[in-house]
Amino acid sequence: MVKIEHRHDHTEPPSELELRIKALESLLVEKGLVDPAAVNALIDTYENRVGPRNGAKVVARAWSDPAFKRWLLEDATAAIDSMGYSGRHGEHMKVVENTPKIHNVVVCTLCSCYPWAVLGLPPVWYKSAPYRARAVADPRGVLKEFGTELGEDIEIRVWDSTSEVRFLVLPARPEGTEGWSEEELAALVTRNAMIGVETAKSPKDLGRN
Amino acid sequence: MNGAHDLGGMHGLGRINPEPEGEEPVFHTEWEKRVFGLNVAVGALRKWNVDMVRHARERQHPVDYLRQTYYENWLAGLEKLLVETGLVTAVELATGKATGPAHEETRNRVLKAEYVPTMVAKGVPARMEIDTVPRFKPGDRVRAINRHPVGHTREPRYVRGCIGVINEYHGAHVFPDRNAQGAREGRHLYGVRFEASSLWGENANKGSAVYVDLWEDYLEPAEE
Numbered sequence: 339m340v341k342i343e344h345r346h347d348h349t350e351p352p353s354e355l356e357l358r359i360k361a362l363e364s365l366l367v368e369k370g371l372v373d374p375a376a377v378n379a380l381i382d383t384y385e386n387r388v389g390p391r392n393g394a395k396v397v398a399r400a401w402s403d404p405a406f407k408r409w410l411l412e413d414a415t416a417a418i419d420s421m422g423y424s425g426r427h428g429e430h431m432k433v434v435e436n437t438p439k440i441h442n443v444v445v446c447t448l449c450s451c452y453p454w455a456v457l458g459l460p461p462v463w464y465k466s467a468p469y470r471a472r473a474v475a476d477p478r479g480v481l482k483e484f485g486t487e488l489g490e491d492i493e494i495r496v497w498d499s500t501s502e503v504r505f506l507v508l509p510a511r512p513e514g515t516e517g518w519s520e521e522e523l524a525a526l527v528t529r530n531a532m533i534g535v536e537t538a539k540s541p542k543d544l545g546r547n
Numbered sequence: 548m549n550g551a552h553d554l555g556g557m558h559g560l561g562r563i564n565p566e567p568e569g570e571e572p573v574f575h576t577e578w579e580k581r582v583f584g585l586n587v588a589v590g591a592l593r594k595w596n597v598d599m600v601r602h603a604r605e606r607q608h609p610v611d612y613l614r615q616t617y618y619e620n621w622l623a624g625l626e627k628l629l630v631e632t633g634l635v636t637a638v639e640l641a642t643g644k645a646t647g648p649a650h651e652e653t654r655n656r657v658l659k660a661e662y663v664p665t666m667v668a669k670g671v672p673a674r675m676e677i678d679t680v681p682r683f684k685p686g687d688r689v690r691a692i693n694r695h696p697v698g699h700t701r702e703p704r705y706v707r708g709c710i711g712v713i714n715e716y717h718g719a720h721v722f723p724d725r726n727a728q729g730a731r732e733g734r735h736l737y738g739v740r741f742e743a744s745s746l747w748g749e750n751a752n753k754g755s756a757v758y759v760d761l762w763e764d765y766l767e768p769a770e771e
Contacts (some may be wrong), residue, residue: 359578359622361643363585368645370654371592371634377584379663384583385573388667429670430717432738447555447703449601450617455670459573459583463565465617471557474705478752483563494755498555500701501720501736501760502597502673530568 389458392423393506394527396456397538398520400433401511411435414506418456428455428504434497435508436534441492442507443481443534445473446499453504457529464533474498484535507534514541548602548697551609555705556747582618586625591658591666594632598727602699603627675733677719681763683737687713688769691739691761699727702765706757710769711741714758722762735763 352360366372396418400407410417414431418424424431431453434442446452447470452460463469472480477494481487488494497505509531515523525544530536554560574580590600603624605612612620629635634653639645648654658666683689693708694700701723719733726732739761743751 355619356576356578359581359585362622362626362640363581365635365639365643365645366585366589366629369635369639369647369649370657371649372585372588373657373659375660376588376591376658376663377581379660380584380587381574381580383663383667385580389573424670425668426666426670429672430674430720447705448552448701449604461565461568461571462575462617463563466563467554467557467613468560468563470554471560472563474757475556475747475750476752477755480563484565490753492754494752496755496757498703498757498759500703501717501723501762503717503720503736503738503760528568530565 384454384459388454390456390529390532391524392421392458393453393456393529393532394524395520396421396423396433396506397508397527397532398523400508401515401523402520407508410508418506423455425455427451428453430501430503431456431506432497432503433506433508434495436510436537438510439492440495441481441488441534442495442497442505443473443477444497444499444505444507445470447471447474448498448500451499451502451504453506455504456506457532461529481535484530486536507532509534509538512538512540548605548699549695549704550605551607551612552601552605553704555703579618582622582625586621588658589625589629589634592634592653592656594634594653595628596726596729596731597671598699598721598723599628599729600624601723602727603631605699673720675719675721675731677733677735679735681716681735681737683713683716683735683763683766683768685713685715688771689713689737689739689766690769691759691765692767694765696724698724700724700765702761703759705746706739706741706759706761709741709745711739711745711759714738714740717760720762722764724762724764737761737763737766739766 400410410433414433418431436442450460450465474496477496512526526539531538604620607623630637690710691706715738717736720736722732722734739759741757743755
C-alpha cells in the first residue's frame with residue numbers, strides 16, 4: 339500500500355478525523371495536561387528551526403576541514419554537538435562515509451527513527467511501508483527508484499535504526515568544488531543525500547561550471 | 548511482538564513514490580501538526596517512555612496499522628496511552644468532556660512553551676552505566692537469537708536466527724523490551740553487520756550488507 343497523505347481542499351467541511359483531534363486537544367487543555375502554546379512552539383521548532391540545513395552544514399564542514407571530518411567519523415555526537423545541533427533524536431549520533439567503494443543508506447524498519455537534530459522530521463516516504471520493507475531487502479532497487487544507480491562493485495551498507503543511535507550519511511564531495519566555501523558546499527547537500535538514497539548535487543545541478 | 552510494524556523484507560507494498568524533496572512540506576495538514584505537537588507535549592509529562600509509545604502504536608490490529616497514515620498511528624497510540632495510564636478516562640475520550648481536572652501533581656508538570664527549546668536541546672539520552680562486562684567484542688561472530696516475544700522488542704524478524712559479525716560496541720543503552728514494561732535497565736548494545744546473503748539467501752542484492760543495532764539479550768555466540 340502506498341501511503342500518500344491526502345490533502346484537504348479547504349472548502350471541505352472538517353473531517354471526522356480533524357474533529358476527533360480537535361476534541362482531544364480541547365479535552366487535554368481542559369484537564370490541564372497540555373498548554374496549547376507549547377504545542378505551537380513544538381510545531382514551530384520542527385517547521386521552521388530544526389531541519390536538514392543543520393546536517394548540510396555539518397557535511398560541508400567535514401568536506402572542508404579534515405580534522406573535523408576525522409572527529410565526526412570517530413565521535414559524531416561530540417562533533418555535531420560542537421556545532422550546536424545535538425538534542426532530541428540526536429543524543430547518540432553515528433556518521434557513515436560514502437567512498438568510491440562504499441555507499442550507505444539509512445532506514446528504520448520498525449518505526450521511523452531519524453536524526454531529527456540534524457535533519458528535522460522525516461519525509462513521508464522515509465516513514466512509508468514500502469521504504470521500510472524494501473530498503474533492507476532490496477537496497478539497489480530502492481536506490482534506483484530515487485534515480486541512484488550504483489555499480490555492483492560498490493558495496494551498499496544499509497543501517498537499520500533499531501536503537502537510539504541515529505545515523506547520518508556523509509556523502510562524497512562532488513568533483514569541481516575545489517576552493518568552495520562551506521556555505522557554497524552546503525548548497526550541494528540534500529536531505530536525501532544525507533539519508534543515502536541520493537548523492538550530493540554537482541556544481542552543474544546548481545548551474546555552475 | 549510480531550506486528551505489522553516489523554516491516555523489513557515484506558513484499559507487495561509497491562513503489563515508494565517519494566515527493567520531490569524541495570516540494571514536500573514538513574506537515575501536510577493542520578491536524579498532523581496538532582497530533583505531532585500533542586504527542587510530544589503529553590510525552591513531556593513523563594507518564595511513559597519512548598518504547599511504551601512505540602509499543603502502543605504497534606499494538607494495533609495489523610490491518611489498521613498498515614491502512615492508517617503515519618500520524619493516525621501516532622494518534623491511536625496517544626489515545627491508548629492516555630487511557631491506560633489514567634490521564635484520561637475512556638468516557639472522557641469518547642465524549643471529549645472532562646469529568647474533572649488532572650491530578651495537581653501532573654498539572655504542575657505540564658510542558659510550557661518557554662521550556663520547549665530546553666527540552667529539544669536536552670533530548671533523552673539512552674546511554675547507561677552498568678556493572679557487567681560486555682560479552683562480545685568487534686569481530687566476534689554472533690547469531691541473532693530466534694525469539695518471538697509477545698511484548699515490545701527491537702530485534703526485527705528478518706535478523707532472527709541469522710549470523711552476523713559485531714561491528715562495534717555502543718556502550719550500554721536502555722533495553723527496549725524492559726523499558727516498554729516501565730523498567731529502565733541498561734544492556735550492552737552492539738552494531739552487528741549481516742551480509743545480505745545471510746539474511747535473504749539467494750534473493751539477496753549482491754555486494755550489500757545490513758547493519759542492525761542489537762542488545763546483548765538478542766545475541767548468542769555463533770560457531771565458526
